[in-house]
Amino acid sequence: MSRLGSARDLSVERHTLSISARRARAPALKSFLNQLERDYRLVLRRARRDIDREDVRDLKSQRNRIRKGLAHLPGSRKDVHQKLLRSGRDALDRVREKRAAIDPHKIQTLHQTRIAVKNFRYLLEAIAPEVPGASPKALATLRALQTTLGDLHDLEVLTAALSRYSAGDATSRIEDLTPVLIDLEAQHSGILRSFFKSVDAILDHWTRVLPEKF
Numbered sequence: 349m350s351r352l353g354s355a356r357d358l359s360v361e362r363h364t365l366s367i368s369a370r371r372a373r374a375p376a377l378k379s380f381l382n383q384l385e386r387d388y389r390l391v392l393r394r395a396r397r398d399i400d401r402e403d404v405r406d407l408k409s410q411r412n413r414i415r416k417g418l419a420h421l422p423g424s425r426k427d428v429h430q431k432l433l434r435s436g437r438d439a440l441d442r443v444r445e446k447r448a449a450i451d452p453h454k455i456q457t458l459h460q461t462r463i464a465v466k467n468f469r470y471l472l473e474a475i476a477p478e479v480p481g482a483s484p485k486a487l488a489t490l491r492a493l494q495t496t497l498g499d500l501h502d503l504e505v506l507t508a509a510l511s512r513y514s515a516g517d518a519t520s521r522i523e524d525l526t527p528v529l530i531d532l533e534a535q536h537s538g539i540l541r542s543f544f545k546s547v548d549a550i551l552d553h554w555t556r557v558l559p560e561k562f
Contacts, residue, residue: 376524380513432475437558439468444551452540455504462497469494472554481557489550496543503536 446461469490476482507529514525 376514376521377528379521380510380525383513384509429478432478433558436468436472436475436479437560439464439471440551440554440558443468444555447547447551458497458500458504462494462501465490465494465497468554479557481553486553486557489546489553493543493547493550496539496546499539500536500543503532503539507532507536 443461443464446457446464450457450461452458469487472479472482472490473487476487510525510529510532514522514529
């Protein structure tokens with residue numbers, strides 16, 4: 349089985365499959381969980397090694413340079429305020445564009461929306477003092493939206509990994525894993541319905557907060 353991805357993906361998969369394993373003592377599922385555990389440990393070792401290589405001093409230096417640059421932005425205080433609002437509106441427009449292009453049958457469209465929401469949320473959290481209406485409660489809706497899209501992504505990664513694991517192998521493995529795949533698909537459908545119920549109202553709020561013209 350190929351490596352499955354990030355530590356976050358693996359941890360979610362292990363949790364989800366542990367629940368499934370308690371319900372169905374399928375040999376193929378247990379085998380998959382064992383392989384997942386080995387991959388998880390490998391990813392953690394690599395992540396720790398990469399973190400140890402990071403130079404924290406360099407990150408602090410970059411942060412200080414950015415702060416100095418922001419303190420000397422050209423133009424008046426009002427000009428800076430307008431530029432920040434414009435950057436927020438541009439990021440929101442990208443989210444709305446990706447949301448409009450979502451096709452539930454094309455995983456990539458959901459993934460692109462997740463990335464756009466993540467970028468918008470991080471930007472809004474950084475400039476929130478300059479944005480009337482960017483309250484903690486409003487920002488929490490973006491975090492919830494990002495979490496929902498992240499859950500969808502995790503289920504897609506997990507389903508793809510299980511499908512690869514069962515493909516081209518013994519019939520018994522396919523029989524063991526088919527109920528699990530059906531269960532994951534049901535979870536995915538439920539989360540997707542929840543996403544579609546909430547996403548437009550959330551984006552409409554931010555459209556009012558960040559109008560086309562300030």
